[in-house]
Amino acid sequence: MQTRRLKTDGLTQQILEAGTGPLVLLIHGFPELGISWRAQVEALAAAGYHAVAPDMRGYGGTDRPAGAENYTALHLVGDMVDLVRALGERDCFVVGHDWGAPIAWHCALLRPDLFRAVAGLSVPFQPRRPNGPPTPAMAVLSQRAGLGDLYINRLQAADAHLAFEADPATALRKMFWSYDGATADADQSTGFLPPGVSMLDHVPDHATLPPWMSAEHFAGYVAALTAGGFEGPVNWYRAMDLNWSLTAFLQGRKIHQPALFIVGERDPVRHYSGAHETGMADWVTDLRGRMVLPGAGHWIQQERAEAVNAALLDFFGSLPAQLDRKP
Incomplete structure (x- = not known):
């Protein structure tokens, strides 16, 4: 495996990559990095694929534009389109985990010509709903259910990232x-806060x-997020309602490429x-396949x-050998 930066x-x-062959993009989530895919980069490369795991916008060795308006799903999908082209390819497979899963699903939704198959880990495809932006609806539903605040709503605050930056390791x-x-x-989070x-806390x-x-692996996360901060990563959450307002053109659109959910x-x-898991086949x-790994938690590509x-x-x-064309 090697790390390099691409304009x-x-x-x-910044990308972590190994191997030659059909391109597979591996998109991480919050608060991870491209290194969260090390085991997959190694395995895919050994099997004859070119595996590439970028540090996503706002993270690690990749640029960190200012402002939540620069972290919409359209920006993040666009980054992956640009990366495929910069790597000299014109199509690929795409895999995403956590926040990376919605971006992978939307890569498939927006550019089926480029992203020929998609796998989502941990977060199922969620179609755009017509009844208004998501975070107000999340707040109402969680309060009505007596669950407190969903952490996603807490991260909308302009200073939410500062609590993480005060002690990144903790x-x-x-x-x-x-x-x-x-x-x-008893110690697992439910995502809801009193x-x-x-x-x-x-x-x-x-x-x-x-x-x-491992301590060494953890040190890589701590070093990157200490240096780069958490504002870029948290901006992904702050752009959620903006995503909704920008994607009316996707209303009702389905994903037709081969897909896998784990x-x-x-x-x-x-x-x-x-x-959203049970109804996903209506939209994908x-x-x-829909795989549930017994006993596993959220960080499944590492766990x-x-x-x-x-x-x-x-x-x-199981897919046709269709990713062997150069532009």
């Missing part, structure tokens, strides 16, 4: 631990690194996005690397 139309992107340790499959039920309790101080996270059985994200018309690698290789291997 694309919109920004300079913030990252708590987030990884509270969404991990090995963490006890009034007056912050996202980090809600996680016990005895949080430790998950079993799969989720951990104990993934806390299922508390607030799980309802060629859904080849259950072998299972995720096997699923991706089976999925890609």
